Amino acid sequence: MTAAFECCRRSAVPVVFEREGIVGGIARTEEFRNYRFDIGGHRFFTKSAEVSRIWEEMLLERFLRVRRLSRIYYNGRFFHYPLKLGNVVRGLGLWNSFLIVLSFLRTLVSPYREENNLEEWVSNRFGRRLYETFFKTYTEKVWGMPCTSIRAEWAAQRIQGLSLRTAVLGAVLGDRRKGIKTLIGEFRYPEQGPGMMWERFRDHIERNGGLVRLNHDVVGVRHDAGRVHSFVVRGPDGACREIEGDCFLASMPVSEMIARIEPPPPPEVLSAAAGLRYRDFLTVCLIVDHPDLFPDNWIYIHSPEVRMGRLQNFKNWSPHMLPDSAKTSLGVEYFVNESDELWNAPDEQLIRFASGELERIGLTRGARIEAGVVYRQRKAYPVYDETYRVRLAVIERFLREMGNLQMIGRNGLHKYNNQDHSMLTAILAVENIHGASHDIWRFNSDDSYQEEAQEIK
Ligand SMILES: Cc1cc2nc3c(=O)[nH]c(=O)nc-3n(C[C@H](O)[C@H](O)[C@H](O)COP(=O)(O)OP(=O)(O)OC[C@H]3O[C@@H](n4cnc5c(N)ncnc54)[C@H](O)[C@@H]3O)c2cc1C
Numbered sequence: 001m002t003a004a005f006e007c008c009r010r011s012a013v014p015v016v017f018e019r020e021g022i023v024g025g026i027a028r029t030e031e032f033r034n035y036r037f038d039i040g041g042h043r044f045f046t047k048s049a050e051v052s053r054i055w056e057e058m059l060l061e062r063f064l065r066v067r068r069l070s071r072i073y074y075n076g077r078f079f080h081y082p083l084k085l086g087n088v089v090r091g092l093g094l095w096n097s098f099l100i101v102l103s104f105l106r107t108l109v110s111p112y113r114e115e116n117n118l119e120e121w122v123s124n125r126f127g128r129r130l131y132e133t134f135f136k137t138y139t140e141k142v143w144g145m146p147c148t149s150i151r152a153e154w155a156a157q158r159i160q161g162l163s164l165r166t167a168v169l170g171a172v173l174g175d176r177r178k179g180i181k182t183l184i185g186e187f188r189y190p191e192q193g194p195g196m197m198w199e200r201f202r203d204h205i206e207r208n209g210g211l212v213r214l215n216h217d218v219v220g221v222r223h224d225a226g227r228v229h230s231f232v233v234r235g236p237d238g239a240c241r242e243i244e245g246d247c248f249l250a251s252m253p254v255s256e257m258i259a260r261i262e263p264p265p266p267p268e269v270l271s272a273a274a275g276l277r278y279r280d281f282l283t284v285c286l287i288v289d290h291p292d293l294f295p296d297n298w299i300y301i302h303s304p305e306v307r308m309g310r311l312q313n314f315k316n317w318s319p320h321m322l323p324d325s326a327k328t329s330l331g332v333e334y335f336v337n338e339s340d341e342l343w344n345a346p347d348e349q350l351i352r353f354a355s356g357e358l359e360r361i362g363l364t365r366g367a368r369i370e371a372g373v374v375y376r377q378r379k380a381y382p383v384y385d386e387t388y389r390v391r392l393a394v395i396e397r398f399l400r401e402m403g404n405l406q407m408i409g410r411n412g413l414h415k416y417n418n419q420d421h422s423m424l425t426a427i428l429a430v431e432n433i434h435g436a437s438h439d440i441w442r443f444n445s446d447d448s449y450q451e452e453a454q455e456i457k
Contacts, residue, residue: 001201001212003249003408003426005054008208010434015243016205017216017233022195023202025251026380026410027419029195030285032373034323037285037331039377041298041312042194043068043187046420050427055188058200062191064318069295072134073311073361074302081300083134092133103129118150138302141309142335143279143383154384154416191320194419218252221261221405228405232262247433249426251409253278253379254395265398272394275387276414281380282343283312284332284354290367293328299363306357307342309335327370332358338378347374382414396441406432406440413441 001023004014022028030037044063046052056063072079077091089097104127112120118139122131139147190196202212213233219240220232230244250257258265258273299311312331314321322329332354336343342350351372358364382388392414399407406429407413409422417425421443428438 002423004205006430014210016212019217024195024198027194029193036321051420072300103127115152119147121152121155248405251412253411269398272391277383278379279381281377286372287370288328
């Protein structure tokens with residue numbers, strides 16, 4: 001959508017093919033009984049002046065400023081995130097806190113020499129014991145694999161600039177110190193959820209001569225002599241049509257793109273793409289008969305006794321997300337694989353399961369759960385496992401040969417991008433069409449903005 005927006009700005013005529021019947025992709029907003037739900041709460045935060053300007057232009061006064069409160073729930077207690085010294089000591093007790101400091105001191109004396117995986121990376125900065133308390137269970141819930149199998153780059157991209165030392169200094173001194181990374185205490189949010197932003201994009205594109213074709217699945221990508229000449233698109237009537245064009249951009253998962261290319265790429269490229277891994281995501285959205293369950297926008301659920309990973313309270317993102325202020329609408333989030341029992345369970349069963357988990361840890365305060373709905377998101381997270389770099393290098397080499405096809409976005413590049421960086425890759429790709437030579441595969445989101453530790457988006 002951003003690429004099409006940018007094309008319109010340059011008086012080119014874009015056509016967007018979207019497989020689903022709704023715009024927004026992972027950042028869409030679903031609707032059920034006039035309640036609106038995100039696929040995971042979507043904060044709007046960026047360091048890019050350009051992205052910020054576009055967001056403002058699209059939403060004007062309907063782009064809210066929201067104060068952030070998100071805590072960790074662990075062992076029946078709430079912990080502020082970012083960690084606050086007094087709160088941690090009270091929550092864990094003096095003895096445990098002392099052991100955490102001891103473990104951190106031990107790390108200072110003998111750190112892991114090499115930081116290959118997430119366990120080593122986090123332990124070196126926070127000490128082994130704090131890692132086990134606040135990182136291990138949640139991260140393993142999210143990725144469904146041991147922290148020792150997650151590459152250190154993931155942590156470096158997502159938890160950069162933080163350590164126990166900076167967290168403790170921050171707690172004592174506040175954010176007054178120069179050079180210490182601050183954490184984001186406020187974010188922007190469209191009045192009716194992130195989908196509202198992408199609906200505005202669609203309207204803008206269509207007003208400016210572009211086309212957005214929903215329920216159109218790109219099932220084939222035809223090429224010849226190093227150039228893509230057409231997309232084969234299956235429309236809502238089931239019929240396939242060949243659509244020719246000059247320049248092609250794709251934000252579909254790169255593994256799916258490779259599988260659609262005709263004639264097919266060499267076997268090593270096909271096999272590299274087939275081995276890229278993803279984590280899927282499902283959210284059980286519940287309407288609860290209570291006006292005010294807890295003040296957080298979301299809560300990280302570290303407690304190992306429940307499967308849920310995070311809990312959204314959409315009312316605290318925007319009051320316009322629900323039609324009745326006497327109720328609360330929650331998103332109980334599960335990180336899963338498509339092959340998991342949970343993913344394949346019937347919706348009714350999932351609603352009962354999520355309601356039961358919430359009641360068990362006491363977060364619904366005994367209030368009645370009136371209704372629920374389930375949303376599933378395939379390929380929500382590109383996985384940075386031990387093989388992904390080598391696989392991507394093979395894929396990239398092949399795709400670079402096709403001069404007029406550019407991959408963009410999160411899964412298009414198999415990169416853990418937020419919305420703003422997904423958008424920037426699209427803007428750069430359109431600039432390339434107009435003569436620039438940005439290397440989008442190398443576009444580095446890491447330098448331009450810091451993210452909070454433990455933030456898994
Ligand atoms: C749980 C969760 C929470 C997140 N929270 C945040 C947040 O707080 N802030 C933030 O900025 N970012 C957040 N993100 C990241 C954000 O969702 C992504 O960066 C962004 O949506 C990526 O946009 P995209 O266009 O690259 O890809 P997608 O959103 O994946 O869009 C790709 C589109 O391509 C379509 N498509 C796929 N295949 C085909 C095909 N063959 N033919 C036609 N269409 C096809 C899909 O239907 C989809 O609409 C979060 C992500 C997750 C999973």
